[in-house]
Amino acid sequence: MARVPTGIPGxxxxxxGGFIENDVILLTGGPGAGKSTFGSQYLYSGxxxxxxxxxxxxxxxxxxxxxxxxxxxxxxxxxxRKENKLRIIRADPIAxxxxxxxxxDDDDSGDHENATLETVLKQIYASIKEIGAKRLFxxxxxxxxxxxxxxxxxxxxxxxxxxxxxxxxxxxxxxEISKDPEDxxxxxxxxxxxxxxxxxxxxxxxxxxLEILKMRGVKHDEVLRPYVITDKGIFVxxxxxxxxxxxxxxxxxxxxxxxx
Ligand SMILES: Nc1ncnc2c1ncn2[C@@H]1O[C@H](COP(=O)(O)OP(=O)(O)O)[C@@H](O)[C@H]1O
Ligand SMILES: [Mg+2]
Numbered sequence: 001m002a003r004v005p006t007g008i009p010g011x012x013x014x015x016x017g018g019f020i021e022n023d024v025i026l027l028t029g030g031p032g033a034g035k036s037t038f039g040s041q042y043l044y045s046g047x048x049x050x051x052x053x054x055x056x057x058x059x060x061x062x063x064x065x066x067x068x069x070x071x072x073x074x075x076x077x078x079x080x081r082k083e084n085k086l087r088i089i090r091a092d093p094i095a096x097x098x099x100x101x102x103x104x105d106d107d108d109s110g111d112h113e114n115a116t117l118e119t120v121l122k123q124i125y126a127s128i129k130e131i132g133a134k135r136l137f138x139x140x141x142x143x144x145x146x147x148x149x150x151x152x153x154x155x156x157x158x159x160x161x162x163x164x165x166x167x168x169x170x171x172x173x174x175x176e177i178s179k180d181p182e183d184x185x186x187x188x189x190x191x192x193x194x195x196x197x198x199x200x201x202x203x204x205x206x207x208x209x210l211e212i213l214k215m216r217g218v219k220h221d222e223v224l225r226p227y228v229i230t231d232k233g234i235f236v237x238x239x240x241x242x243x244x245x246x247x248x249x250x251x252x253x254x255x256x257x258x259x260x
Pocket of ligand 1: 029030031032033034035036037038072073229230231232
């Protein structure tokens with residue numbers, strides 16, 4: 001099976017060299033965990049190291065802001081855009097707002113909802129075809145979860161992932177982490193792989209750790225690995241473990257709860 005290296009130093013050796021081609025992988029984590037950085041690095045490295053064009057779909061940040069942030073890591077997204085190797089698409093928030101309004105109305109037949117989701121998917125597919133993209137990054141799935149009706153949310157996510165799976169791109173989709181770690185959401189079952197970015201604190205020190213929860217068909221690493229975000233992007237310490245440090249965190253929490 002063809003593999004797609006992420007190009008993120010230290011990460012690929014955790015998954016036998018890279019994602020399986022055309023898989024849909026979920027990247028979860030709280031705010032500031034490094035999801036957008038991870039995805040940008042995946043696209044940037046894909047273009048510059050592997051000559052694979054990429055599409056970046058953003059539901060939240062503007063393309064200008066993304067390019068500014070990535071410039072901090074020395075990634076010239078603007079140049080890649082001009083060379084037609086990268087597309088940064090802001091999925092239409094206005095059309096999507098209309099869509100949400102419809103999904104909140106239970107009497108609605110559902111035709112309009114599907115029409116708007118279809119528009120977003122068509123927009124993504126068109127950009128992929130335009131530049132012959134092999135890699136797709138979608139930031140984030142959480143933006144599709146505005147409906148208060150969990151059945152609707154499930155339907156939207158299911159439809160969305162099912163369609164993206166047919167795009168012939170190796171796809172990374174971000175999702176904000178759930179408050180309850182036991183509460184797995186539908187996308188975690190649907191995706192071929194789930195990577196979890198966790199940030200915790202010991203005293204004044206911030207510890208970033210990465211765990212591969214699943215990667216179907218891959219003999220993947222199961223240890224909690226530390227990673228850092230630097231001026232050059234994300235770096236994973238593939239032979240270190242944060243288990244010892246995590247134990248410190250638990251004992252710290254325990255002592256603060258018990259007042260020890
Ligand atoms: N040059 C840098 N050096 C160190 N850390 C950085 C640098 N640039 C960004 N960061 C860290 O990365 C975080 C942003 O990561 P981001 O990918 O936007 O997270 P997410 O998308 O998960 O919210 C910042 O909050 C900051 O902690
Ligand atoms: Mg982000």
